[in-house]
Amino acid sequence: MAGEPKARTPNRWGEGGKLREEILLAAERLLGETGREEALSLRAVAREVGIAPPSIYLHFKDRAELVATLMEKAYGEFIAELRAVGERHPANDPEGALRAMALWYGRFALENPARYRLMFGVEQAVQSRERFAGHPVMKLIDVWARAFAACGYELEPDPFGAPGTPRTRSACVTPARMSADRRGALLWTGLHGITTLRVTMPVQQSPDHLPTLANDLVSALLAG
Amino acid sequence: MAGEPKARTPNRWGEGGKLREEILLAAERLLGETGREEALSLRAVAREVGIAPPSIYLHFKDRAELVATLMEKAYGEFIAELRAVGERHPANDPEGALRAMALWYGRFALENPARYRLMFGVEQAVQSRERFAGHPVMKLIDVWARAFAACGYELEPDPFGAPGTPRTRSACVTPARMSADRRGALLWTGLHGITTLRVTMPVQQSPDHLPTLANDLVSALLAG
DNA sequence: TGTACATCAGTGAACGCGCGTTCACTGATGTAC
DNA sequence: TGTACATCAGTGAACGCGCGTTCACTGATGTAC
Numbered sequence: 001m002a003g004e005p006k007a008r009t010p011n012r013w014g015e016g017g018k019l020r021e022e023i024l025l026a027a028e029r030l031l032g033e034t035g036r037e038e039a040l041s042l043r044a045v046a047r048e049v050g051i052a053p054p055s056i057y058l059h060f061k062d063r064a065e066l067v068a069t070l071m072e073k074a075y076g077e078f079i080a081e082l083r084a085v086g087e088r089h090p091a092n093d094p095e096g097a098l099r100a101m102a103l104w105y106g107r108f109a110l111e112n113p114a115r116y117r118l119m120f121g122v123e124q125a126v127q128s129r130e131r132f133a134g135h136p137v138m139k140l141i142d143v144w145a146r147a148f149a150a151c152g153y154e155l156e157p158d159p160f161g162a163p164g165t166p167r168t169r170s171a172c173v174t175p176a177r178m179s180a181d182r183r184g185a186l187l188w189t190g191l192h193g194i195t196t197l198r199v200t201m202p203v204q205q206s207p208d209h210l211p212t213l214a215n216d217l218v219s220a221l222l223a224g
Numbered sequence: 225m226a227g228e229p230k231a232r233t234p235n236r237w238g239e240g241g242k243l244r245e246e247i248l249l250a251a252e253r254l255l256g257e258t259g260r261e262e263a264l265s266l267r268a269v270a271r272e273v274g275i276a277p278p279s280i281y282l283h284f285k286d287r288a289e290l291v292a293t294l295m296e297k298a299y300g301e302f303i304a305e306l307r308a309v310g311e312r313h314p315a316n317d318p319e320g321a322l323r324a325m326a327l328w329y330g331r332f333a334l335e336n337p338a339r340y341r342l343m344f345g346v347e348q349a350v351q352s353r354e355r356f357a358g359h360p361v362m363k364l365i366d367v368w369a370r371a372f373a374a375c376g377y378e379l380e381p382d383p384f385g386a387p388g389t390p391r392t393r394s395a396c397v398t399p400a401r402m403s404a405d406r407r408g409a410l411l412w413t414g415l416h417g418i419t420t421l422r423v424t425m426p427v428q429q430s431p432d433h434l435p436t437l438a439n440d441l442v443s444a445l446l447a448g
Numbered sequence: 449t450g451t452a453c454a455t456c457a458g459t460g461a462a463c464g465c466g467c468g469t470t471c472a473c474t475g476a477t478g479t480a481c
Numbered sequence: 482t483g484t485a486c487a488t489c490a491g492t493g494a495a496c497g498c499g500c501g502t503t504c505a506c507t508g509a510t511g512t513a514c
Binding site: 035036038113117120121178182185186188189190191192193194196197199200213216217220221223224 | 262344345346402406409410412413414415416417418420421424437440441444445447448
Binding site: 008010011012013014015016019051052053054055058 | 455456457458459460
């Protein structure tokens with residue numbers, strides 16, 4: 001009935017690592033279907049791969065380690081692609097690059113909601129400052145800041161240096177000219193807001209809604 | 225050891241409804257602690273109230289109905305309070321009202337993450353158009369649009385009228401002057417992005433970060 | 449060329465857990481006659 | 482004033498489920514002597 005439940009033959013000696021990849025791929029597949037990391041169970045992954053549940057423990061310490069691995073993979077691929085989108089634009093059109101990146105970000109979030117949630121969902125909240133140092137999300141913040149810097153705005157010296165670094169007052173009150181970092185943060189958070197609300201609420205479904213909002217947002221942040 | 229496990233005496237005749245309120249309050253309390261609707265179990269609620277799990281079924285058809293009730297309550301209170309924040313401002317300072325509302329929105333999200341998630345979390349995604357008609361979130365969209373209208377921007381005629389209502393081209397491409405509705409949508413999504421990312425990533429924890437970002441966002445949207 | 453042993457890849461059965469929900473019930477309070 | 486009955490508020494025990502994880506194991510492949 002249910003296909004071949006016990007067809008699997010063990011990998012050869014030294015090829016045990018192949019199963020690790022199979023597990024990761026199956027987990028990504030399931031995540032794409034169910035949408036929520038919390039709904040991803042080891043037993044479901046095992047079923048998807050066609051192995052016994054304990055076999056997963058040959059490659060991952062526990063469920064948490066599997067999820068962490070999925071997350072790192074997702075971050076790595078996402079940031080690399082976002083950067084690539086910007087770099088594909090001619091260097092003399094930094095604003096176009098910014099718009100293209102914003103649009104790609106929005107599209108990715110809408111087309112891959114599960115992956116997006118895996119990275120930026122509340123479940124994945126970074127608890128401690130220590131774990132945040134070196135978190136891949138810092139690379140993302142940097143990508144946005146540099147994209148604005150390319151448009152002529154100034155980078156802050158070291159926005160993530162020592163915690164409690166005193167900031168000048170002009171950086172806390174609305175400054176005469178917002179830094180590239182702050183513009184980047186506003187763009188990112190704005191895009192995040194647009195896309196997560198869009199996933200949640202199917203409001204104003206016209207297909208050009210996302211591009212329009214994203215474009216308006218970039219325009220607002222390129223002004224002044 | 226564990227207090228009084230069977231102290232409860234039944235309510236009087238006609239006062240069965242009291243338990244319903246107790247259940248809702250206990251569920252809200254638990255939600256505030258655990259943070260995630262999915263982690264809210266009927267059995268945990270029953271424990272919190274001090275009743276047997278089946279007693280919940282005297283007042284709610286099933287788990288889904290309990291959660292739906294919690295959500296409606298949260299929306300009602302949230303929107304009423306947001307409106308009130310705006311109305312407390314003098315009528316000749318609509319921009320100040322807008323800033324106050326934006327700030328209150330951000331504070332609420334950060335201080336009540338569980339309630340916020342209950343309303344705007346991805347788990348609560350509105351599936352169908354039918355269920356969206358009359359959804360409380362439309363009231364929220366309206367509140368923002370009217371707040372911008374008070375600042376002198378034009379309201380769209382009927383943004384949520386018949387689906388597929390043809391829009392003028394100038395409303396889809398970046399228009400010469402953005403409508404109050406679109407400004408409202410950008411502000412809402414921007415605030416949503418700022419706050420959800422803030423909950424997730426404790427980046428740049430300086431206490432005035434949220435006010436500054438929110439203020440910058442409002443400024444950007446009041447320009448032009 | 450044989451054989452004992454180590455290592456590898458993977459499994460079957462079981463554990464204890466908390467869950468949503470159903471069922472038949474208990475005991476107090478009201479009502480009809 | 483009594484009594485049979487209806488209604489109300491709530492319970493105890495059980496159901497079947499899927500879960501993460503542990504345990505002792507199987508059987509094939511390599512290695513030392």
